[in-house]
Amino acid sequence: MAFRKIDLTPALRPLLLPSETLLFVQDAVGLYEGRYKAPNFQNGSAYLTTHRVCFVNNDEPRKYSLALELKDVERFELYNGFLKSSPKITLYLRPSNPSLLNSRDRSTSRSPTYSPVPTPPRSSTPLQSAVLNRQWICPICTFPNPFPSNFGPLAPIPPCLTCGVKPNRSVLDAIVNPPAPAKPPNGVSDDSILQAGIQRSKNACPRCTFENDQALRNCEMCGEVLSSDTVEDPLVTGTSLSRGESPAPTYLGNVLAGEQIDCVKLSFRGGGEKPFHEKLKGAMVQRKWLLEQAPTVPTITAGAANLTLDARESDAAPRAPAPTERIVGVRGLERQNLALRMNNQRAIAGAFEDLEALMSRAKEIIALAENFATQLADNPSLANSDAKEALSQSATLLALRPTDFAVTKDQISSSSSLSLYHAELARSIADFLADDRRSILKKEGGAITLVDLWAVYNRARGIELISPGDLESAAKLFDKLQLPVRLRQFKSGLLVVQERNRTDEKVAKSVLAWLEELSDVEARDTAAAGKWGKSVLAKDAAEKFGWSIAVAIEELEMVEERGELVRDTSFEGVRWWKSPWYTSE
Amino acid sequence: MLLSSSRSEIPDFTMTDPKDKAGLPAYYPEFYTFPPFYTRQPNAASWSSQLSQWRSFILAYCRAHKLWRLNLVDAMETDLFYNKSINRKLPLPTIREIVDDLVKSSNAEWLSSEKSIAYIYWRTPEDFASQIYLWIDETGQKGTVLTLLELTEGDNTTQQEWYGMDQAMLVKCLNVLVKRGQAQVFSVGDDKGVKVW
Incomplete structure (x- = not known):
């Protein structure tokens, strides 16, 4: 399944994964599946992150928002547009789902009883994957034509690619409602149960009769789809349902869920395809998503490697060596604490040794800082309140890190007007305010003046500060974007940002x-x-x-x-x- | 509920005597001790309530004290506009605004365009005119000439509401009768006389 529904933040931006960062945003983007326009995905914003390409519909963002994992993308192409045709970026998908039936099954319902088939080797090319798709055989010249993806009761029937003769509709219908699973006719074959058993296990191809291995979904010889009893029913019902409700010539709803798409196109109606392409290129080279699976940066001393830096983590999965585990009671706790403290010390010492190390370990250090902050807050024994305040403040400062809140101008294409930048900024501010960890609005009693917001927000960004003018322009868009916060002007002209429901x-x-x-x-x-x-x-x-x-x-x-x-x-x-x-x- | 005691612009005369808990005569509105009462409320609804409280209080106060003309600057320092117990004073512009409102409803009249002194009519000139006519009628003095001083300072009129009335005001009231064709005002030297029939 190429596309996945995504969660949106309260501000209607894609919810980013912990290590994901936003690279680029472009509005006025339409989506194509294969060669056809996707009906509900024609006016939206495309978000390029290090991990995904997200599409958020402008009108009904909650309903029509999708993401495509970059790791599923095999290659991509830029098409510059011609006359009325907008520039497009085509993403060719990795053929992760070799069989139509498999993907169909997923599109209807993920049946737990159905065990997925092993994926084919990575080396398969788009050409191969096309062969794997459904085909119809021309009755005249027997050429296996690709099955039209827009096939429906009303759709025109395409002619055969070789001989140019339009087939009878029944030929295509037969593909949609495949005949009973291929078995040799009863009259010919022996009726013995043994034979039947062999037939079942052999999985014969309905076209060339080659007896394939049972695990295969497509014939090894001719590439024909091998039908299987287990998945047939959901397939048939699924198709008939979706066909019924969307006879549109362009596109069928369930195609979205991953049926035989080998490419996806992003149509850039408002321009911006070039920077998007550049950033996409960068993201595909960097392959940030691989980092997730990669082992974390080894801790500085091998001896402490088995202790994670994060105290919570070590609680959750105690991997301490066996002897310490055996020591129970206060002594055990003490020892555990000591080990943790030593490890923290090492981490801090190592992290601040040089800038490189600090950057690579920034996450852990920030986690440590947050940890210290909470510990400080809980600790009544710390008599010197000034020092406590200073410490906790510096800790919170560290914790206020720029994450996904920072939208910068270079993430927004220059071709689109400044308003897109402001809209994105508004979204990011809304996310920032809605963030539970900070609960800024709550701390401010539900309303924060624009000036205060500017200070807090810029502090959170740390770098790439925004100008007051940009903030004001962004705040003015809150209402238009239907964000959970709104800008309110008091009689005196004071501008305040507050929660929408605060009347x-x-x-x-x-x-x-x-x-x-x-x-x-x-x-x-x-x-x-x-x-x-x-x-x-x-x-x-x-x-x-x-x-x-x-x-x-x-x-x-x-x-x-x-x-x-x-x-x-x-x-x-x-x-x-x-x-x-x-x-x- | 709070408004009921002083809502009517002309409270009963009997209300002057009894004193309430705070040691103030009853014609004092209960808002007399309410600090925001001495600040001109910017809110229109609040102001209109406040204004009507002040109007009736000014009229009631002048009636109880038999005040015919109000010098605003002097009055500012009196109990009328200055509550010493809570240390609040109604500012002069606000007083002027209230008196202006009284003028609009012909309960007051500016003596000059500087708006520093105003006649306060806790009854309208028409009311006074009717009262004077009634009194003259009852005492059988129709057709006789009375001096204005006799009317306002005379021994016979001490019990009347207009007793002690400013001469200029009295002329205004009598002019109402003249207009009705029930009286005639004429001058006898410096004194003025009136004849009612």
């Missing part, structure tokens, strides 16, 4: 509830003074809700605007009271 009503409600709560306390203390409740300053609200002062003032004024608060301006500042005049309709 004024909710804020007003929480503020009033808080005031109510305060006055309850007050009333119990001094019954007489409780007539008007208690008033607050913007500072108090900022403290209570985690807002910045500017946001607090704006939010309070927003509630005032709704008539639920009244202000009291005096020399000590503006105090806010629950409005006795407010009546909710």
